[in-house]
Amino acid sequence: MNWPKELNNKIKKTESLSKYTTFRSGGKAAFFAFPGSAGQLKLLVCTAKKNKLPIRIIGAGSNILAADRLKRSMVIKLSAPEFTGIAFRGNRVYVGAAVALPRVLKICCDKGLGGLEFLSGIPATVGGALVMNAGAWGRNISNLVERAKVMDYNGKIRHLSRRAINFSYRGSGLSRYIVLECILMLNRKSRKSIKDKIRGYLLRRRKTQDLSNPSAGCIFKNPKDYPAGMLIEACGLKGLAFGGAAVSQTHANFIINKNKASSSDIIKLMGFIRREVKKKTGIQLEPEIKIWD
Ligand SMILES: Cc1cc2nc3c(=O)[nH]c(=O)nc-3n(C[C@H](O)[C@H](O)[C@H](O)COP(=O)(O)OP(=O)(O)OC[C@H]3O[C@@H](n4cnc5c(N)ncnc54)[C@H](O)[C@@H]3O)c2cc1C
Known part of the structure; x- marks a missing residue:
């Protein structure tokens, strides 16, 4: 398969997914891509589509079981700086899809922004957490999401409101898109109260999970x-x-x-x-x- 030269060094061939899943199992992806920007992501998506190559997106791989013999496909991992930003405006957090959830929790805690604590201990990226509507202890991330910026499989960028995302129990309408960024709406809290809650949730996890x-x-x-x-x-x-x-x-x-x-x-x-x-x-x-x- 011929890839555009802009994608040189962005695509690995026959890459084992056991390195990228928390199960540490799984076979090899025919192509494994790390786009450096939304522009390169669009190029990847459009080239794959033209060549009828199925695409899969991987976050932290903490909810994926990849077969030992995978069908021919391209796995895309967002990891470039364009997908790992965090910015704050009042109580709103603008966070890239590739940011690890524990990092978001830590930075929000330092800023005195609470609301995410119940997600402590979930080893996800923001993109994976949104697609799966990650949750724990009776609460889900959907309650905190204001908007998501996504790319569709024609390379077009869209902005979806929480309503349009159609969150459900461990799922969402975002699985039809590539999540690029989202806006979370949090609450002002004292750092100490956030830290205490995080500690409590992590302790509960350690007691009840392997x-x-x-x-x-x-x-x-x-x-x-x-x-x-x-x-x-x-x-x-x-x-x-x-x-x-x-x-x-x-x-x-x-x-x-x-x-x-x-x-x-x-x-x-x-x-x-x-x-x-x-x-x-x-x-x-x-x-x-x-x-x-
Ligand atoms: C020890 C442990 C504890 C866990 N505890 C919980 C828990 O308490 N609650 C809970 O809900 N889950 C839990 N999980 C499961 C998992 O962490 C969540 O489902 C998480 O949301 C997956 O995020 P991820 O980034 O790893 O996504 P992945 O596993 O990489 O992908 C999951 C799905 O999202 C898609 N996806 C990922 N990123 C994107 C993107 N940017 N755009 C479009 N699609 C994307 C993938 O294609 C796939 O369909 C746990 C997992 C482990 C290992």
């Missing part, structure tokens, strides 16, 4: 009436292993990469859990993670 092994957080969405972890535990599946993948002993909705698990180990384990939970409780679990085939 953070010492690679994972993608919760594997399944919570069904209407019961948390997925409670159902999996009730079916006696804690500790169950397939190859190097195991159901966490700490949190049954976490699958951990205990010993060089392949993505197919994880997929097999997920399939077994779904069948067992359906058989024993009648409830069909739906994956929260994105499976790239």
Whole structure:
């Protein structure tokens, strides 16, 4: 495939996704691109489209399970300075899609801007958090979003209001776009109260989640009436292993990469859990993670 010369040094070939996912598993992407600007991103998107090459966007890779043998595609990672800015205007934060969520929390805390604390410990980028409508302890990032700047797959920039984004439980209409930036609306708070809350949320996580092994957080969405972890535990599946993948002993909705698990180990384990939970409780679990085939 011929890429425009402006994209020289921006595209790697046959790049392993295990380096870019928190599961530390997954096969090779035919093309892996790091655009240096929105202009280069547009060029990438348009060239891929002309060549019928499917595109996927990766943030921190903390909610992605990439198959061991991936179909031919191009994975795009935003990491250039154009996508990592943070600026403040009053209580509004203008933040680039590639900024790590923990960094946003830290900087907002230093500025005395609160509201994001419940997201402490989520290892996402801002773009991934928006697309997934990341949340915890009963709250979601959608409540803080005023607007998002996105690029569509024709390279056109759009500005979407919160309403137009159509947020849902662990999802949003942003999955049809490439998120470039967003505006978050926060509240003035004392630094001490923000820090205390962050500390409290991190402690709760450490007590209830397995953070010492690679994972993608919760594997399944919570069904209407019961948390997925409670159902999996009730079916006696804690500790169950397939190859190097195991159901966490700490949190049954976490699958951990205990010993060089392949993505197919994880997929097999997920399939077994779904069948067992359906058989024993009648409830069909739906994956929260994105499976790239
Ligand atoms: C230890 C651990 C704890 C976790 N705890 C939580 C939790 O409490 N709550 C929660 O909600 N999640 C949690 N997660 C899951 C995960 O962190 C979130 O889903 C997060 O929002 C994913 O962000 P990311 O940047 O890693 O996105 P990725 O995993 O890279 O991508 C997720 C999806 O977003 C898309 N995407 C990413 N960036 C962009 C972009 N710029 N434009 C368009 N599409 C994009 C991808 O294509 C993919 O479909 C946890 C994960 C781990 C490993």
